[in-house]
Amino acid sequence: MALKAAMAVTGAILVLFLIAHMYGNLMIFGGPQTFDTYSAHLRELGEPMLPYEGFLWIMRVVLLASVLVHAYAAVTLWMRARRARPAGQRYHTKKSVQRSYASYTMRWGGVVVVLFVIYHILHLTTNDIAPGGASASPYERVVNGFQIWWVVLSYVIALAAVGFHLRHGIWSAVATLGGNRAGRQRSLNIIATGLSLVVTIGFLIPPFAVLLGLVK
Amino acid sequence: MNITLRVWRQKSRDDEGRMVTYQVEDVSPDMSFLEMLDVLNEKLTLDGHEPVAFDHDCREGICGACGVVINGVAHGPETTTTCQLHMRSFKDGDVIDVEPWRAKAFPVIKDLVVDRGAFDRIIQAGGYISAPTGTAPDAHAMPVPKADADRAFDAATCIGCGACVAACPNASGMLFTAAKVTHLGMLPQGQPERAARVVKMVNQHDEEDFGGCTNIGECAAVCPKGIPLDTISQLNRDLLGSLASGNPK
Ligand code: HEM
Ligand code: SF4
Ligand code: FES
Numbered sequence: 260m261a262l263k264a265a266m267a268v269t270g271a272i273l274v275l276f277l278i279a280h281m282y283g284n285l286m287i288f289g290g291p292q293t294f295d296t297y298s299a300h301l302r303e304l305g306e307p308m309l310p311y312e313g314f315l316w317i318m319r320v321v322l323l324a325s326v327l328v329h330a331y332a333a334v335t336l337w338m339r340a341r342r343a344r345p346a347g348q349r350y351h352t353k354k355s356v357q358r359s360y361a362s363y364t365m366r367w368g369g370v371v372v373v374l375f376v377i378y379h380i381l382h383l384t385t386n387d388i389a390p391g392g393a394s395a396s397p398y399e400r401v402v403n404g405f406q407i408w409w410v411v412l413s414y415v416i417a418l419a420a421v422g423f424h425l426r427h428g429i430w431s432a433v434a435t436l437g438g439n440r441a442g443r444q445r446s447l448n449i450i451a452t453g454l455s456l457v458v459t460i461g462f463l464i465p466p467f468a469v470l471l472g473l474v475k
Numbered sequence: 476m477n478i479t480l481r482v483w484r485q486k487s488r489d490d491e492g493r494m495v496t497y498q499v500e501d502v503s504p505d506m507s508f509l510e511m512l513d514v515l516n517e518k519l520t521l522d523g524h525e526p527v528a529f530d531h532d533c534r535e536g537i538c539g540a541c542g543v544v545i546n547g548v549a550h551g552p553e554t555t556t557t558c559q560l561h562m563r564s565f566k567d568g569d570v571i572d573v574e575p576w577r578a579k580a581f582p583v584i585k586d587l588v589v590d591r592g593a594f595d596r597i598i599q600a601g602g603y604i605s606a607p608t609g610t611a612p613d614a615h616a617m618p619v620p621k622a623d624a625d626r627a628f629d630a631a632t633c634i635g636c637g638a639c640v641a642a643c644p645n646a647s648g649m650l651f652t653a654a655k656v657t658h659l660g661m662l663p664q665g666q667p668e669r670a671a672r673v674v675k676m677v678n679q680h681d682e683e684d685f686g687g688c689t690n691i692g693e694c695a696a697v698c699p700k701g702i703p704l705d706t707i708s709q710l711n712r713d714l715l716g717s718l719a720s721g722n723p724k
Contacts, residue, residue: 340644343578343645354548437708
């Protein structure tokens with residue numbers, strides 16, 4: 260139970276991060292100057308109270324800790340579910356009555372999201388993966404990468420996975436923290452779908468803008 | 476109507492078990508599902524075979540003994556108990572799979588009969604009040620808001636059938652546990668032990684090897700008594716409150 264609460268809280272931290280990250284990405288439309296200044300600013304935030312990149316490293320530590328706690332709890336619950344209905348006791352015929360695709364893909368979907376996060380950091384943060392050419396300018400990295408169709412495709416697949424994960428995750432987190440009431444259940448589900456769509460689409464706008472030549 | 480049944484046969488706890496196919500002829504659409512199984516069992520007995528063991532008692536939807544999984548759905552295609560399901564919900568020539576509840580916490584004793592003692596132990600862990608009751612008090616001696624009384628009563632209709640566990644992809648018993656916690660937690664008599672109750676019951680639930688709830692909702696969708704999913708959120712609220720206030724034992 261503490262596991263589920265930990266999952267909900269760390270999940271919520273990650274969602275807040277996603278919203279901020281998505282908002283930051285949309286600054287690509289301000290042009291190279293705006294975007295690169297924003298990137299540099301993230302590194303200078305909190306100075307001189309904090310050293311250069313201090314704030315960023317605090318964020319990174321919090322996020323990494325969240326992901327680790329989240330994944331640890333997920334795997335523990337996963338194992339418990341397997342123990343609760345062991346291999347010798349599976350149904351021959353089992354039908355879902357109302358279960359959503361999102362709830363069905365939480366576990367493997369979560370794994371896909373983590374693999375994507377690693378790929379994504381190697382791509383746009385460290386630039387070790389640099390399709391279309393490496394660059395010191397974050398703006399150019401984005402533009403170079405997303406001119407290639409398969410890079411965009413890989414992000415589309417990953418963000419669909421994120422979207423589904425959030426669709427069930429946001430609803431589940433609220434329920435786990437005690438926020439579900441009969442009269443609210445419908446609106447909670449609508450909010451979860453809405454937020455997931457906003458995050459997924461918001462993240463996908465910049466890559467498509469580059470692919471379609473709107474951002475050069 | 477004529478029905479083809481594929482039924483789980485398992486001689487004992489340790490037997491491996493397997494699906495066995497039977498034909499049942501001349502089934503009336505007005506028969507209940509259990510009466511259809513009675514017909515099969517009479518035929519099996521006459522032919523000198525062992526009848527299919529299944530649990531049942533009241534046959535009127537109130538004792539919770541009779542659950543089986545029918546074509547992959549706990550209690551079958553209608554949202555009711557297996558004893559209240561009628562053959563008119565099926566068509567002539569249908570092939571129907573009948574399986575026991577499947578969960579580590581509900582070991583199969585024989586064929587379709589499982590041991591639901593784990594539920595009893597969850598109740599023993601905290602699903603009671605220890606206030607002396609005596610004779611019934613005057614109805615106005617302890618006012619209870621109508622909305623609370625209704626919610627307590629709705630939660631109290633849980634018959635402990637175990638369909639929620641059978642349907643849950645995690646084999647979690649959280650809806651059952653939440654129904655009991657909600658029932659007692661809405662009433663004045665349930666207050667003194669409220670914080671301790673939820674902790675003890677959830678601990679027992681976990682010890683019995685039920686899975687953890689991930690808010691999927693299959694439980695409430697098959698519950699013959701319509702126990703709502705938000706009782707689980709109410710349990711979570713009680714539990715977090717209780718843990719935050721110093722984990723009463
Ligand atoms: C190792 C990788 C991951 C795995 C295996 C995983 C798995 C899960 C599982 C099983 C749940 C519970 C779902 C349920 O209640 O049915 C969950 C919830 C959630 N996940 Fe993940 N996840 C992973 C990574 C992530 C990442 C990277 C994010 C953020 C982008 C995220 C965001 C969330 C949120 C917001 C919730 C809701 C919390 C809750 O259910 O209480 N997850 N995840
Ligand atoms: S909550 Fe519903 S499905 Fe679960 S045991 Fe009670 S009556 Fe049966
Ligand atoms: S036999 Fe009692 S509920 Fe079905």
